[in-house]
Structures are given as structure tokens and as C-alpha cells.
Amino acid sequence: MATRNVVFPAGRQALYERNRYSPAIRSNDLLFVSGQVGSREDGSPEPDLEVQVRRAFENLNAILTAAGCTFDDVIDVTVFMVDPESKFETIWKVVPEYWGNAPHPTLTAVGVTWLYGFDFEIKVIAKLPGTTAQTQAA
Structure with a gap:
């Protein structure tokens, strides 16, 4: 098996190693980012929902930055929400x-129904900078 080309954000490698997953993997011209939650530095959930969502995006942006990307390079997003009916407006x-x-x-x-104590998680796929995106005109 080929070695995975892992991207670690600054200062959080120990957290990912403790939980046994990679924050992001480069593959060809794409970056696959694991689900990011609104965790504090120690990995615990941020209790305030708005702050938790901001922290999730900040954690995501730290990974994107480490790979040389921004959110404008993101092509696909999956979000997970606990109780979206009551929390969607606050999150959105x-x-x-x-x-x-x-x-x-x-x-x-x-x-x-459950996100390990969190209410929001975001995972993305991004195009790595300097690569050619395959597009098709509609």
C-alpha cells in the first residue's frame, strides 16, 4: 500500500494521533478532509452552538491552509447536524x-442523532492549488 500523503494543521497532530485518523489526505489533485467539529484545543466540544460552528470552520480552515487551499477551492461539502429542525437556522x-x-x-x-457530544460536523473535498480542474460546459 502506498504511503498516505497526510495534511496536519499546526498544533493539532497529537489530537488526531490520539483519535487514530488523518485530518486530510492529498490524492492526485484533490484534498479529502475528515469531518471537522467545533472542538476546543483539548478536543472537547464547545457548548455554545454558534461558537461550535465557528470553531468547526476554523478547524477546517486550518487544514485547508496547511494544504495551501482556501474554502474557494472546496468543491463538495457534507454537513452533519444533530436535531437540524431546531438548530438549522442558528447554524446556517x-x-x-x-x-x-x-x-x-x-x-x-x-x-x-449523535456526533460524540457535538451538534455540527463538516467534511469537504477540495481541489488542490496548481492542479487542473476537470470541468464540463453545460
């Missing part, structure tokens, strides 16, 4: 602060 008012410019990435939102 924070999203534009980080979302990037139009055209926006594709999005899949999934309602879940």
Missing part, C-alpha cells in the same frame, strides 16, 4: 462567514 446564519464565493460547492446535509 454562521455559514456565510466562511462559505467562500459563488459559485458555491455542492452540499449534502444530513440529520443525525
Whole structure:
């Protein structure tokens, strides 16, 4: 098996090693980012929902930055929300602060019952800078 080309954000490698997963993997011209939650530096959940969502995006942006990307390089997003019916509006008012410019990435939102004490998680696939995106005219 080939060695995985892992991307670690500054200062959080021990957290990922303790939990036994990679924050992101480069593969060809894509960056696959693991789900990011609104954790504090010690990995514990941020209790305030808006702050938790901001922390999730900050954790995501730290990984994107470590790979030389921004949110504008993101092509696909999956978000997970505990109890989306009651929390969606609170979560979605924070999203534009980080979302990037139009055209926006594709999005899949999934309602879940449990996220290890968190209420929001975001995972993305991004195009690595300096690579050629394959596009097709509509």
C-alpha cells in the first residue's frame, strides 16, 4: 500500500494521533478532509452552538491552509447536524462567514442523532492549488 500523503494543521497532530485518523489526505489533485467539529484545543466540544460552528470552520480552515487551499477551492461539502429542525437556522446564519464565493460547492446535509457530544460536523473535498480542474460546459 502506498504511503498516505497526510495534511496536519499546526498544533493539532497529537489530537488526531490520539483519535487514530488523518485530518486530510492529498490524492492526485484533490484534498479529502475528515469531518471537522467545533472542538476546543483539548478536543472537547464547545457548548455554545454558534461558537461550535465557528470553531468547526476554523478547524477546517486550518487544514485547508496547511494544504495551501482556501474554502474557494472546496468543491463538495457534507454537513452533519444533530436535531437540524431546531438548530438549522442558528447554524446556517454562521455559514456565510466562511462559505467562500459563488459559485458555491455542492452540499449534502444530513440529520443525525449523535456526533460524540457535538451538534455540527463538516467534511469537504477540495481541489488542490496548481492542479487542473476537470470541468464540463453545460
